[in-house]
Amino acid sequence: MKNFLPKQNSPFRGLGGMKAIVDCNSFYCSCERLFRPDLANKPVVVLSNNDGCIISRSDEAKKLGVQMAGPYFKAKPLIEKYGVTTFSSNYHLYGDLSWRVMETLRTLVGKENVEVYSVDESFLDLHHIPSNELITASKEMKNIVEQWTGIKVSIGVAPTKVLSKVANRLSKKNKIETDCVMVLDDKEKINDALRRTSVEDIWGVGFQYATKLRQLRINTAFDLKQMSTAWAHRHLGGVVGVRLIKELNGEPAIEMEDELINKKMIATTRMFGQPVTKIKDIKEAIATYTSRAAEKLRRQNSAAKTIGVFIVPKQESHTTHFRHGPSVGTYIHLPVATSITNELIKPAVQLVDRLFEEGNIYKKAGVMLSNIVPDTSIQGNLFLPEIKNNQRLLMNMIDNVNFSMRDDVLKFAASGTTRDWKMRQELRSKRYTTRWNELFEIK
Amino acid sequence: MDNETFYRAKYDGSKKFHQHDIQTANATGFGAAADDYMERGIDLNEQLIKNKPATFFFRMNSDAMIGAGIHIGDTLIVDRSIKPTNGKVIVAIMEGELLVRRLQKNINSVTLISENKKFRDIPLSVFDDRTNVWGVVTYVIHTP
Numbered sequence: 001m002k003n004f005l006p007k008q009n010s011p012f013r014g015l016g017g018m019k020a021i022v023d024c025n026s027f028y029c030s031c032e033r034l035f036r037p038d039l040a041n042k043p044v045v046v047l048s049n050n051d052g053c054i055i056s057r058s059d060e061a062k063k064l065g066v067q068m069a070g071p072y073f074k075a076k077p078l079i080e081k082y083g084v085t086t087f088s089s090n091y092h093l094y095g096d097l098s099w100r101v102m103e104t105l106r107t108l109v110g111k112e113n114v115e116v117y118s119v120d121e122s123f124l125d126l127h128h129i130p131s132n133e134l135i136t137a138s139k140e141m142k143n144i145v146e147q148w149t150g151i152k153v154s155i156g157v158a159p160t161k162v163l164s165k166v167a168n169r170l171s172k173k174n175k176i177e178t179d180c181v182m183v184l185d186d187k188e189k190i191n192d193a194l195r196r197t198s199v200e201d202i203w204g205v206g207f208q209y210a211t212k213l214r215q216l217r218i219n220t221a222f223d224l225k226q227m228s229t230a231w232a233h234r235h236l237g238g239v240v241g242v243r244l245i246k247e248l249n250g251e252p253a254i255e256m257e258d259e260l261i262n263k264k265m266i267a268t269t270r271m272f273g274q275p276v277t278k279i280k281d282i283k284e285a286i287a288t289y290t291s292r293a294a295e296k297l298r299r300q301n302s303a304a305k306t307i308g309v310f311i312v313p314k315q316e317s318h319t320t321h322f323r324h325g326p327s328v329g330t331y332i333h334l335p336v337a338t339s340i341t342n343e344l345i346k347p348a349v350q351l352v353d354r355l356f357e358e359g360n361i362y363k364k365a366g367v368m369l370s371n372i373v374p375d376t377s378i379q380g381n382l383f384l385p386e387i388k389n390n391q392r393l394l395m396n397m398i399d400n401v402n403f404s405m406r407d408d409v410l411k412f413a414a415s416g417t418t419r420d421w422k423m424r425q426e427l428r429s430k431r432y433t434t435r436w437n438e439l440f441e442i443k
Numbered sequence: 444m445d446n447e448t449f450y451r452a453k454y455d456g457s458k459k460f461h462q463h464d465i466q467t468a469n470a471t472g473f474g475a476a477a478d479d480y481m482e483r484g485i486d487l488n489e490q491l492i493k494n495k496p497a498t499f500f501f502r503m504n505s506d507a508m509i510g511a512g513i514h515i516g517d518t519l520i521v522d523r524s525i526k527p528t529n530g531k532v533i534v535a536i537m538e539g540e541l542l543v544r545r546l547q548k549n550i551n552s553v554t555l556i557s558e559n560k561k562f563r564d565i566p567l568s569v570f571d572d573r574t575n576v577w578g579v580v581t582y583v584i585h586t587p
Contacts, residue, residue, distance in 0.1 A: 037577070038539025100496035107496070148497035148524045150577075433499060441504040442519070442534065442541050 004108045004129065004137055017127020018134060018185070019256070020157045021164040022105060022141070024098075025172065025180070027120035027151070028056035031097045032087050034150040035432050035440050043084040047072055050271040051088055051424050059175075088425035094119065096433040100149040108141055115256050123161060125256050131185055138181045158184040161254045162247035165203035166193050166221060190250060194222035204244055209236065225249055263300065268293045269366025273424045275314055276362045282311060283349050284416030289367040290348045291415060294341040295402070297369055298395055303337035305371035307344055309351040312364040327364075328355050337373045340391045341398070344369070345414050406435070491582050497524035499578065501534065501543075508532065508543050510558030517585045519543065521578040534577040537565065541577055 024030060028046040033039045043060035047053065054075055057066050064082050066075050072086075079086060098119045105122055106114050113125040129137050138155045145153050154175075156168025163184055170193055171182035184190045200210035202221050212235070218224050225248040232241035243253040268289040276282055286309055297304055310329030332347055348367055375392075398410045430438040492498045501519040511532055513519070519534075527533050529548040534541055535555050544555035544565070553570035557563070567575070 035541075036539075037536045037541065040539070103496040144524075147573075148494070150523065436500075439500050439502040439518070440541070442501045442543055443505040443507060 004141065005110050017125060018157050018159060019161055019164050020124040020126050020138065020155055021168045022122050022124060022153050022155050023168050024101060024120035025152045025154055026056055026058050028089065028094055029058040030151050031094050032429055039085055043082060045079065045084055046087045046089055047427070049089060050273060051426060052271060055089065086427055088428040090428050090431065092431040092434045093429065097149060097151055101145055101151050101153070104145050104148050108144060123256060126157065134183045134185060135181065138183060139179060142181055154180040156182050158190065159250045160247040160252045162203050162244060163190060163250065166197050169201060170196060191222060194225055194248065195220055197221040199224055221248060264372055265368060265370045266293050266296050266372070267366060267368040269364065271364045272362065273422050279352065279356045282356060282362060282365060283352050284414065285365050286348050286352050286367060287345045287412060287414035289365065290345045291341050291411060293367050293369050294339055294344050295399060297339045298399060301375050302372045303339040303375040304369035305337040305373065306331055306333050307347055308368040308370065309348050309355065310366050311355050311362050313360040314363045330354055339375050340395055341412060345412060349414060491520055494522055494524045498522050503543065507557045507559050507562045511545065512585070513543065513583050514585060517583050519580050520582040522581045523578040525579040525581065527572055527576045527579050532580040534580065536575050536577050543580065
């Protein structure tokens with residue numbers, strides 16, 4: 001195999017070299033298909049938490065006209081008519097396969113050259129690959145990822161991140177022609193690709209800016225590229241717009257970022273399985289989300305000074321439209337930063353008392369931890385009273401037990417035991433890669 | 444493109460450990476001498492999983508491969524990055540179904556062999572490593 005690893009840590013990392021974006025094709029659907037080869041080339045969709053919306057569609061489902069992010073009930077007639085296979089989201093499976101894809105990429109190009117951008121996308125720094133080998137190298141990387149993990153990916157390669165996104169999008173649009181790989185390595189190819197990209201399809205251009213650009217008769221990425229940076233500064237949100245114009249012109253302005261290890265905010269939000277009206281149920285849900293958020297907090301050895309809670313009431317509406325009302329939320333600052341679950345549950349539940357209104361129907365709730373600082377209560381701190389250290393040790397123990405036994409076997413009573421509000425996941429596949437008792441049974 | 448090339452990438456991430464993982468006797472007196480000979484303990488991952496992102500587990504639920512020592516209830520370790528050469532036990536994709544069989548590749552034919560007389564061998568006229576092979580079985584974990 002060709003070696004994609006850099007010979008040594010190059011001082012030119014991120015400068016002038018080519019960048020790639022590797023994007024998994026219909027990621028959640030691909031994950032579901034891995035253990036269901038009978039679904040190859042068949043229409044498949046995956047539903048969001050709570051089976052509310054469609055969040056992933058296979059190419060075949062797209063062709064049938066199933067809409068992305070559309071409510072499930074609206075697409076149901078179409079789904080039933082054509083026998084589209086439908087799955088509830090199985091984040092255990094997707095998370096594991098995502099790690100496998102990223103780990104394969106790290107093995108191929110070196111972990112310092114991989115920036116995981118989302119669950120199914122990674123930027124790669126390919127400065128060390130000679131320009132005449134970019135196509136072969138990218139195709140081989142694509143094949144190896146598919147070989148090892150079973151997940152099909154598309155790769156766009158260009159001098160900047162924004163252009164690599166353009167390339168990636170076009171490669172996905174013409175899978176057969178491009179073999180899911182597109183390299184924009186000269187001016188002609190770049191301009192041609194930009195002409196084929198509408199402004200709303202550029203990475204970072206939202207709906208509002210796209211509408212504004214269209215009004216100014218800037219219709220394609222190529223039109224936008226011609227604009228001056230001074231113009232962009234005035235009309236496209238200042239520095240952000242300037243960066244975008246530079247990137248479109250092949251001048252790197254968005255550098256590779258080191259992996260985000262410590263999050264600055266931790267949020268856990270969920271839709272309820274069914275509308276909730278009792279304050280007791282909301283408190284249980286909030287306590288559960290708080291436990292989850294606190295666990296995430298401890299995993300990165302941090303503590304939080306601020307805790308926020310929000311709940312979303314269902315809006316009074318006479319249409320069948322899928323819509324919820326504005327969320328109501330509030331937060332408090334804690335006297336000291338903490339990562340101890342019970343110290344966070346208490347204020348969180350008090351916040352629910354402030355927000356809850358009798359007679360409302362609630363659809364969703366969430367907890368947000370912010371003002372995150374390094375945790376000083378981790379064992380060994382001489383300056384803290386011992387009693388506090390015991391709390392932290394207890395948390396360690398709970399985390400260890402829950403991590404090894406899974407499914408939150410140890411939890412605080414405030415989280416409730418019945419969980420009437422729990423998510424609906426009626427069509428979830430097995431957790432083939434993370435649970436011993438759910439392995440694929442083969443003949 | 445040369446199909447051979449996909450299988451040779453080396454993965455060394457299965458073994459993640461550092462010196463602190465080595466146990467010490469933690470003795471204050473004579474035990475300290477043993478510390479000089481203390482090693483990292485045996486780790487099954489190191490032996491059974493060569494390429495972690497490409498390795499998956501399956502549960503055997505038939506006696507089709509009993510002759511190869513694979514029993515009902517056994518755990519199969521399957522590596523997708525290994526080349527399915529002649530004679531390997533593979534997870535095959537047959538008409539949308541996954542099957543464990545021994546791969547027999549001759550010059551102009553491919554057969555999926557069952558190691559149990561009750562099952563028929565499956566001759567294949569069209570066979571392709573990428574569309575007919577899910578992975579290669581590398582180990583079987585069996586409770587005696």
